[in-house]
Amino acid sequence: MPNLFTAKNLTKSYRVSNNPLKKSQLEVLHGVSFSLNPGQTLAVVGESGSGKSTLARILVGAETPDSGQLFFEGKNILSKKHKFEWFKNIRLIFQDASASLNPRITIHQSLEEPLKNGTDYNATQRSDRIAEVLEMVGLRPEYAKRYPHTFSGGQRQRIGIARALLLRPKVIVADEPVSSLDVSVQAQIINLLLDLQDRLDLAYVFISHDLGLVQHFSDKVLVLNNGTQEEYGPVSDVFSQPKSKYTLELLDASAGYKKPE
């Protein structure tokens, strides 16, 4: 049986200079591969600028990789044929929930968009689904009528999670979903994510720089350094016997992480 979600040798580079004569390319991802099964969590760690967010954007289809392959349930989702399945099954939770919500439309209007494009629900069914998902993330259904600025940061991130869940995806890519929240709210959001994973058998790609959190949260870990995959494997193996010097440095520098005895 094929894995749920597999990436093979993803690469991505950006043109740095606007000067058409100078062709300087900045390689942000260089040969990233992983595979993921239902209910599993893959953590992607690395310092700022290591290509984590680019990887997240590629995984949800916001950017196209220069080369490499992406498979969902054995199907090559980079081909046009499977675009719709990609859109429905692999969804993103944004780092900054506030910025990802349109300030001038209601939560209902924001949450309706994926349902309009991904389902053939009528208006009532859409409202019902929005209410259902808002309850799943611990918000009241009537909040849908309100505008984003009337919510706290934690509530906004819950709305971001609701938006990701609407289409009943199988994989959720979370790009540092708690890094802009304060610590007590972080714990709530993490617990919500774990709870949802149990109930819905979700697979997570969890982008983070908090190694303590990763250790607690994930099954596998992928260490990125300047776009290169330094290490990839089960969390316990990578953290207890890091093979690369970079992982070791990252572990040493991390405060929240507890060394296994």
Next chain:
Amino acid sequence: MIKLPVSANNRAAWTIFRQNKGAMIGAVILIIILILAIIGPWISPYDPARQFTNKILIPPIWSPAGDFNFFLGTDDLGRDILSRLLHGARLSLQLTFTVVLIAALSGILIGAGAAFLNQTLRSLLMRIMDLLLSFPSLLLAIAIVAIIGPGLPNAIYAVVIVLIPQFVRITQSSISDELNNDYVMAARLDGASSLRLLSHHVWPNITPALTVQLTFSFSTALLDIAALGFLGLGAQPPMAEWGTMLSESRAFIQFAPWTMTLPGLAIFLTVLSINLVGDGIRDALDPRLNR
């Protein structure tokens, strides 16, 4: 970082607007002028072109030589100034509305199109717009009328052409700014098409900027149309247009100042009230200015 958009609901904007005294005074004056312009032809005592040949240059009634039949006096051809001003109000405002409407519609369409063009074409288009914007609006309008010939229709085309680049620029730049926001990527990932993205997600975010631009275009258009009329390039005599009235009575400013002062005052009050309202709207809608 938490962004607080003021006009997530328009009620908040209205509250801010109401607290702005200048804007409220402007709004009241503007509403009176609008009502007068609409009902003007019915309440005006005489036909604006009718000449009372034995009642030439009668001063307004507050002057001792005033005549109660001519509330604001008559001009050098014996025409009732009040009637001419009322008809002129309707003409000027109608022209202004038409000009701004056409300019706004075409400007917004071009600007929205430009935001989705590729880099090279967009740069080319925007540089042409910059070129047009680099001229003072009146100078450009005069130049255009000089090329296509004087007359009211040509003056209207000229003012429309002058106003379009402002709308193009503001539409294009606000859309480009908005497209960088995360919520746009979120909507794209939610499957929204480019058109839907523009109409349902970006549009509500750029309407404040466009509203402000719209109000200021009204005063520019009104002033430019009057100026072209004054220079003899727009509305032609005997049309009761405020700018034309000003220039016709220029020769009598020494001994019949009311003939020139009254149309001038009409233009001044209208432009002033539009600008006051425009300032109020800008303050009410722009979160950066009032937080």
